[in-house]
Amino acid sequence: MKLYDTQRSGNAWKVRLMAGLLGIPVARQTLSIDRGDLARPEFLAIAPLAQVPVLELDDGSHLAESMAILYYLARPTAWWPAALADQARVLTWLAFEQERHMKPLAKLRLHLALHRNRDPQAPEMQAHAHEARQALALLEAQLQRQGATGWVATMDHPSIADVALYPYTRMAPMGGIDLEAYPGITAWLQRIEDLPGYAALFPGEPGRNLSTLEA
Structure with a gap:
């Protein structure tokens, strides 16, 4: 492929x-x-x-x-659960990622880190930051509910919901969002990065996940 x-x-x-x-x-x-x-x-x-x-x-x-x-x-x-209810929960968090999570985080990263063509204090950027923090708070609450060994939508094994939510959450600091305020999220990010086969944004260079430079 x-x-x-x-x-x-x-x-x-x-x-x-x-x-x-x-x-x-x-x-x-x-x-x-x-x-x-x-x-x-x-x-x-x-x-x-x-x-x-x-x-x-x-x-x-x-x-x-x-x-x-x-x-x-x-x-x-196993990344797509067998139980119908779990499949529905995965779809719930996929919809959340597309509608409420990715959009503000991607806008912040694009304009404040990659292009650097907006003032972080501009009303538009402040609105994106507010929406991003709201989305991260919802994700944090879900991870806290799931416990230290649970995943976003499922308990025993991560799903594609975890994969979908990972990239823009990991890159949130590029848009001025401090992830230290979300201990459940930071622990979850690390658990994903510890999984066998984890792929960094720049292959083989996980330290460059937040880099603004081309390879």
Whole structure:
């Protein structure tokens, strides 16, 4: 399989993280937004949403959208729970990640760390920060409910909800969010990073997860 991504895409990181945790080899085709790669006809021909990630399967077909790719990779494994109620709980937290969690955290990271084109005190950025902290507080409360050995949506084994929520939570400090205020989250992040097959944003360099520099 081959993954079309960009170097610092949090959504593409979800897919690489899942593949690593499952021991699935995935080749990378890393594109550049600045060069206009995502607008080229050859990419648009395989990317119906005109964005990364896109996963090319062994039969030459393609899957788009990180949530769909995570499901595809995890479906025959313990990362997609067998119990129907647990599956529904996973979907709950996937919806939370997309609607309430990722958006403010991604905006803060984009404008305050990667592009540095906004004032952190601007009303727009303050609103994003407020929404991000609200989302992290909800995630913290859930992890506290689950206990020291539980995961976001499930108890005995992590799920794709943990994978989906990991990247933008890990990168929250890039947007000025101090994760020390969330002990359940910091412990959960470390447990994910301790799992066999964990994949850093920059391969083999976990210390660069918060880097703003290209490799």
